[in-house]
Amino acid sequence: MRRTVLHEVHRTLGARLVPFAGFEMPLVYTGIREEHQAVREAAGLFDLGHMGRLVLRGRDRIQLLDWVATNRYQGLEPGHAHYALLCQPDGGVIDDIIAYVLPEECLVVVNAANHQTVLAWIEQQRMARGLQAELLDRSEQLAMLALQGPRALAILGGLTGLDLAAIPYYGIAEGELAGVRMLLARTGYTGEDGFELYLPAEHAVRIWQVLLEQGRPCGLLPCGLGARDTLRLEAAMPLYGHELSRQINPYEAGLGFAVRLDKEAFVGREALARIKEQGPRRRLACITCEGRRIPRQDHPVLAGGRRVGTVTSGTFSPTLERPICMALLEPACAVPGTEVAIEVRGQLLPGRVGKRPFYKRERTP
Amino acid sequence: MSEVPAGLHYTASHEWARPEGEQVVVGITAFAVESLQDLVFIELPKLGDEVRRGERFGEIESVKAVSDLYSPVDGSVVAVNEALANDLDRLSRDPYGEGWLIRIAPRTSLPEALAGLLDAAAYRRLIEQEEHGGG
Structure with missing residues (x-):
């Protein structure tokens, strides 16, 4: 089992550590609900050391990204990022990524479970296209932390001379924070404002402590994967292995915004164009349920006494105080207002398809 | 280390049993509650249901x-803690007290019914192993 550089810190904080994608990661420190609320109302600090951090260098790095990923990176100014899918030729999803364009290189953040697959896939594609680029795995050298929540900007702002407010959503800047040079990206996986920090691994423990200390008076809590999951689910953000897989295409997952069919050829383009034209055979829907039971992955979804789909992930929403889930449904049923029932261990849980997402923060101007 | 009160009987699946008169009150241990975290739902039997060890x-x-x-x-x-359905915090707060689950009238004599369950020391060893071995 692999450990992040913050492993001892998590133990000292009394975290419950669980295996996740080959890493021993904190599931919860004090309570999932408490940590969830901290992110919604104040701030939460996450160790994301399990994610893969890849660096792409060389003359053709943007061309390579544009070939393997569905979004368009050509023309994106350094200091900005796009969310994208890596697709197979048939449109099935290999991984979802965030790629940040920096002045000299690109930083590509991939899911822990797909880390090695993606490394191999991109390298294979680079060779096949004869592109001049180099893909480096920087996961050991670069620590990754996330500071998320409405107070994130104020907490970080007190520690850096960088004008953080000037970094747009999906922007990234290099600067010094508490004496350490790092990358600060305005991205996250919680539905709140916040930042993801990429810094030399040897400084991670100290920066974690500095952020905790600076944030505690504002209500910041260290947060584990449990809260990360409830937060992303309320924000209806996909999780690979649930809403995304090689058997699910981006249109089914409602991620058409990240597919740029109007750019030059890329892996999966023909298949995706066809799927878009014909319309996907199923669509991801957000369902809010009655009662207290939690719909979970693979539970059947019924409508009018007939099976119409399958739950991809579910939880008990701390914000709505209701069970919620995402499910892949027949397109006709994936419409807000549709009454459904979810079969949870032999019992039917009534639910209703609603708008996506379940939770949306009020954006500050 | 989670609280393991002396005088109770325990199962390897983290339930406790406390004799009261001729009956047995049953709950889950503090260790179980701490491992589960963030409880949302409980389903308990009905009065009169038969249960088996x-x-x-x-x-x-x-x-x-x-x-x-x-x-x-x-x-x-013979009794079900109905209050838990709407307030699982009782269980998180006080697993050996107001968080009890059900009361059972054993089919056999009390000593027979409780024979073979773990005592506090044995249960404590079990959870120590789970905490260290189970990661």
Whole structure:
């Protein structure tokens, strides 16, 4: 089992550590609900050391990204990022990524479970296209932390001379924070404002402590994967292995915004164009349920006494105080207002398809 | 280390049993509550239901997972802690007190019903192993 550089810190904080994608990661420190609320109302600090951090260098790095990923990176100014899918030729999803364009290189953040697959896939594609680029795995050298929540900007702002407010959503800047040079990206996986920090691994423990200390008076809590999951689910953000897989295409997952069919050829383009034209055979829907039971992955979804789909992930929403889930449904049923029932261990849980997402923060101007 | 009160009887599946008169009060241990975290739902049997040692009598669900509840003794259910349905915090707060689950009238004599369950020391060893071995 692999450990992040913050492993001892998590133990000292009394975290419950669980295996996740080959890493021993904190599931919860004090309570999932408490940590969830901290992110919604104040701030939460996450160790994301399990994610893969890849660096792409060389003359053709943007061309390579544009070939393997569905979004368009050509023309994106350094200091900005796009969310994208890596697709197979048939449109099935290999991984979802965030790629940040920096002045000299690109930083590509991939899911822990797909880390090695993606490394191999991109390298294979680079060779096949004869592109001049180099893909480096920087996961050991670069620590990754996330500071998320409405107070994130104020907490970080007190520690850096960088004008953080000037970094747009999906922007990234290099600067010094508490004496350490790092990358600060305005991205996250919680539905709140916040930042993801990429810094030399040897400084991670100290920066974690500095952020905790600076944030505690504002209500910041260290947060584990449990809260990360409830937060992303309320924000209806996909999780690979649930809403995304090689058997699910981006249109089914409602991620058409990240597919740029109007750019030059890329892996999966023909298949995706066809799927878009014909319309996907199923669509991801957000369902809010009655009662207290939690719909979970693979539970059947019924409508009018007939099976119409399958739950991809579910939880008990701390914000709505209701069970919620995402499910892949027949397109006709994936419409807000549709009454459904979810079969949870032999019992039917009534639910209703609603708008996506379940939770949306009020954006500050 | 989670609280393991002396004088109670325990199962390896983290239930406790406390004799009261001729009956047995059943709950889940502080260790179980701490492992589950963030409880959202509990399903308990009905009055008069028969339960058997080692067999499922209900389930408890947390944000992360669902777990079955196993009866420590054979018998019939004579009381159910109905208050838990709307307030699982009682269970998180006080698993050995107001968080009790059910009361069972054992099918056999009390000593027979409780024979073979773990005492506090044995249960404490078990959870120490789970904490260290189970990671």
